[in-house]
Amino acid sequence: GDSVTQTEGQVTVSESKSLIINCTYSATSIGYPNLFWYVRYPGEGLQLLLKVITAGQKGSSRGFEATYNKEATSFHLQKASVQESDSAVYYCALSDMGGRALIFGTGTTVSVSP
Amino acid sequence: DAGVTQTPRHEVAEKGQTIILKCEPVSGHNDLFWYRQTKIQGLELLSYFRSKSLMEDGGAFKDRFKAEMLNSSFSTLKIQPTEPKDSAVYLCASRSGTDYEQYFGPGTRLTVL
Numbered sequence: 001g002d003s004v005t006q007t008e009g010q011v012t013v014s015e016s017k018s019l020i021i022n023c024t025y026s027a028t029s030i031g032y033p034n035l036f037w038y039v040r041y042p043g044e045g046l047q048l049l050l051k052v053i054t055a056g057q058k059g060s061s062r063g064f065e066a067t068y069n070k071e072a073t074s075f076h077l078q079k080a081s082v083q084e085s086d087s088a089v090y091y092c093a094l095s096d097m098g099g100r101a102l103i104f105g106t107g108t109t110v111s112v113s114p
Numbered sequence: 115d116a117g118v119t120q121t122p123r124h125e126v127a128e129k130g131q132t133i134i135l136k137c138e139p140v141s142g143h144n145d146l147f148w149y150r151q152t153k154i155q156g157l158e159l160l161s162y163f164r165s166k167s168l169m170e171d172g173g174a175f176k177d178r179f180k181a182e183m184l185n186s187s188f189s190t191l192k193i194q195p196t197e198p199k200d201s202a203v204y205l206c207a208s209r210s211g212t213d214y215e216q217y218f219g220p221g222t223r224l225t226v227l
Contacts (some may be wrong), residue, residue, distance in 0.1 A: 026175075036214075038218075045117075045118075045218045045219060045221070046207075046218040047218065048215045048216070049216075051215070053214065060128070072216065091156070100169070100170055101149075101158075101159040101170055102147075103159075104149075104156050104157040104158075106155070107156055107157075108154035112118040
């Protein structure tokens, strides 16, 4: 079936250091997956961070980047220098071109320490 | 424009009770989704509506979970009867139908005793 696997649990990183959250997907019934990163900041609702719908392209937002690697079936999220305000829960997700419901990974909690 | 609204924000139920959660999507959005969020399973789809028609539902949730779109601006999720394993956060999301982004509500935290 279709699924998303991402870095599990909690990641702690010091401010100004780099961050990478791994995400790989399996899309056996989806020919052309669309890939997303959603984020939930403390006290806020889940919101879209970035999306990429074309293989080989890169999405970016708020200093984060993710490249859609179809060969590796990956969509890792990276930031070169994190800030305390990046502390949040990050979810990798996929959908299809028809726009059906999202399939989410289990989420990665990022804590940035000063 | 107002975002997705969900009520109540918190619900406590006894095992066996019937509960109804409510959702108002972003005005003008054609697509509406219900998800369940738990720490172990993450976010799982319960139901997906397009223009009030049920497009997709999570197979594992069919027996006690029923989502409806009473009109284009209001949806309910009924759980009957509730069980302790239903304790979770229930999220509603909407989408315009011409864009990929889903807009999520704040969620309803359900505790079943």
